[in-house]
Amino acid sequence: MDKFLLRQRVLDQLADDLLQAEQAARVAHETATHEENVAENKYDTLGLEAAYLATGQARRAEAIRQAMAQWRQFQPRPYDPGKGIQLGALVCLVDADGVEQQLFLGPEGGSMKLLSGAQRVQVISSEAPLCKAVLGKCEGDEVLMQVAAVRQQFEVLGVQ
Known part of the structure; x- marks a missing residue:
């Protein structure tokens, strides 16, 4: 993509x-x-x-x-495993139920859903809690997030 x-x-x-x-x-x-x-x-x-x-x-x-x-x-850069996920990364997450989602991490003001071919991509801004939770992570890492009383768990499947 x-x-x-x-x-x-x-x-x-x-x-x-x-x-x-x-x-x-x-x-x-x-x-x-x-x-x-x-x-x-x-x-x-x-x-x-x-x-x-x-x-x-x-x-x-x-x-x-x-x-x-x-x-x-904003100039998205290629993924560098040494730095982990940074702004500009295209991240594939899977939740505990096996549902995958594609995230594109960008600067403020761009939170929206886009279609890229047949694939849905959620654009999230640098201020979003999920963006903050995945920054610095690498493929295979676990991402934990607490939203109100709900704890969410994801795994990083892939990063571009």
């Missing part, structure tokens, strides 16, 4: 997300500033609510822009 192609697919998805967030911010701003939404009394809050929504969407768009900048600079 080509990690640079996966990186480009993450950037494409982030670009789509950015367009949607910018459009939502524009619509909310237009609603907030429309003459029909001027408050007639203190209980008439449609314009105010739309303004809050526009602000939130604008912040979301800015977060996506920052994530895109990080992903543009």
